[in-house]
Structures are given as C-alpha cells and as structure tokens.
Amino acid sequence: MIARKKLVAGNWKMNGSLVANETLIKGFLPEVTDAVDVVVFVPAPYLAQVQGLCQGSAVKWGAQDVSSMPNGAYTGEVSLPMLEEFGVTHVLVGHSERRTYHFESSDAVADKALAAIEASIVPIVCVGETLQEREAGRVVEVINAQLDPVFDRCGRYAQNGKWPVIVAYEPVWAIGTGVTASPEQAQEVHAAIRQRVQEKLGLEVAQSTRVLYGGSVKPSNAAEIFAKNDIDGGLIGGAALSSSDFSGIIRAARG
Numbered sequence: 301m302i303a304r305k306k307l308v309a310g311n312w313k314m315n316g317s318l319v320a321n322e323t324l325i326k327g328f329l330p331e332v333t334d335a336v337d338v339v340v341f342v343p344a345p346y347l348a349q350v351q352g353l354c355q356g357s358a359v360k361w362g363a364q365d366v367s368s369m370p371n372g373a374y375t376g377e378v379s380l381p382m383l384e385e386f387g388v389t390h391v392l393v394g395h396s397e398r399r400t401y402h403f404e405s406s407d408a409v410a411d412k413a414l415a416a417i418e419a420s421i422v423p424i425v426c427v428g429e430t431l432q433e434r435e436a437g438r439v440v441e442v443i444n445a446q447l448d449p450v451f452d453r454c455g456r457y458a459q460n461g462k463w464p465v466i467v468a469y470e471p472v473w474a475i476g477t478g479v480t481a482s483p484e485q486a487q488e489v490h491a492a493i494r495q496r497v498q499e500k501l502g503l504e505v506a507q508s509t510r511v512l513y514g515g516s517v518k519p520s521n522a523a524e525i526f527a528k529n530d531i532d533g534g535l536i537g538g539a540a541l542s543s544s545d546f547s548g549i550i551r552a553a554r555g
C-alpha cells in the first residue's frame with residue numbers, strides 16, 4: 301500500500317483583502333512542515349501578493365478556477381499561462397459553486413482539468429452530490445458521471461502508476477452548512493471514487509491518487525475525518541479564513 305501524503309487545501313472563495321491575507325498566511329505558516337502538503341486557493345487579484353508571502357516556504361498557492369483556453373476574447377476569464385506567471389502549482393476545477401452559479405458542465409470541467417495538466421498545473425477536480433441526489437440513492441452514479449469525462453480526457457496522462465489529478469469530494473449539502481458528512485459517509489464515497497479510478501486507470505494509479513474531503517471541516521472534526529483510509533486530506537472553505545482554525549486542521553493532518 302502506497303502512503304499518500306495528506307494535503308490540506310484552503311479555498312478562500314470570494315473572501316480576503318490585502319491586510320487580511322497577510323495576517324492569515326503569517327498566522328498559519330509556522331504550522332506547515334514537511335509532514336503535510338498545504339495549498340491555498342486565493343482570488344485571482346491576490347495571486348501576486350500570496351506568491352510574495354509564500355514563495356520560499358512549504359506553502360503552495362493556486363487559483364479557484366481557470367479557462368481551458370490559452371488566450372483570446374473571453375471577457376472575465378483567467379488563463380493558465382497567466383497563472384503560471386504567478387507560480388501557481390494547483391487549480392480548482394468544477395467546484396460546486398462554479399457548477400451551480402456558472403452552469404459548468406462536467407465536460408467543461410474536464411476540459412479545464414486537461415488544459416491544467418498540459419500546463420503542468422495539478423487540477424483538483426471537485427465532485428459531489430446534492431441532498432436530493434443522496435436521498436434518491438444516486439451518490440455513486442452522480443459522482444461517476446462527474447468524473448468520467450475527466451478519465452476520458454485526462455486518463456492518458458496516468459503514467460508509471462501516477463496521475464497528475466487530485467479529486468475533492470464535496471457533498472453539496474455539507475458545504476458552508478455546518479453539516480459535515482460523517483467520517484463513515486465520507487469514507488464510503490471516497491472508497492467508491494478510488495474504485496472508479498481503479499476501474500479506469502488501474503490499481504497503482506488508484507492507490508496513488510489523492511482524494512480530499514470538503515464540507516464543513518473544522519479543527520474539531522478534521523482528525524477523525526482524516527483518519528479514514530481513503531481520505532487524504534481536506535478542501536477547507538470557511539475554516540481556511542481563520543489562521544487558528546486552519547492551523548488546527550493542518551495539525552490534525554500532520555497527525
């Protein structure tokens with residue numbers, strides 16, 4: 301069994317300011333050690349600032365979305381070549397807020413993931429069901445439908461047992477609601493995701509691919525969630541905006 305290093309990712313969403321960002325980063329930076337990977341996903345206007353604050357540290361930074369197009373007449377979009385200029389290593393694609401408010405299809409999300417891989421930036425592909433879908437017993441079906449275009453487009457980049465894709469399972473009903481999936485509920489879905497990776501890309505890739513959990517993770521529940529076999533860290537929203545909360549979650553991931 302391959303040991304997968306835990307990853308704690310902070311998704312700031314549309315929050316922050318020059319002053320708040322600096323306080324936040326300086327607050328949790330001392331907690332970051334080689335035992336855990338930490339990435340912050342910041343609003344695009346703050347990438348240069350965050351690059352300045354995190355460069356030379358163990359913390360990486362990324363964007364919350366990206367265009368699949370390299371340049372051109374796409375008002376409001378941000379491209380991968382632009383992100384590269386700011387030292388970005390990871391990008392979120394397909395967050396449920398993008399799928400809901402910006403009508404992003406799973407095909408569009410897979411196009412973004414592919415473009416990121418081709419730019420040597422790691423996409424974190426977000427998937428998750430609504431409460432209605434869960435109650436209808438459709439969790440695995442919904443998640444497989446979200447992931448399958450990613451396997452179709454990006455599967456060929458799985459090489460030597462590794463795949464430059466991270467998956468984040470974020471049940472929509474647990475995002476920003478204070479309701480967390482129980483560690484058992486999350487583990488069940490994570491195992492199903494890993495199973496799907498295995499079916500599509502083989503055992504070795506399935507064992508090396510990290511699957512993060514997101515949805516109301518806090519310092520008080522992080523350790524028991526991260527203790528589950530198939531949960532390789534978290535994608536943190538609200539608690540990533542407080543340096544003490546984010547520090548607590550980093551400590552939980554360090555074990």
Ligand SMILES: O=C(CO)COP(=O)(O)O
Nearest residue numbers: 311475476515516537538
């Ligand atoms: O959407 C999330 C991270 O991407 C989760 O948000 P919360 O941690 O605020 O529930």
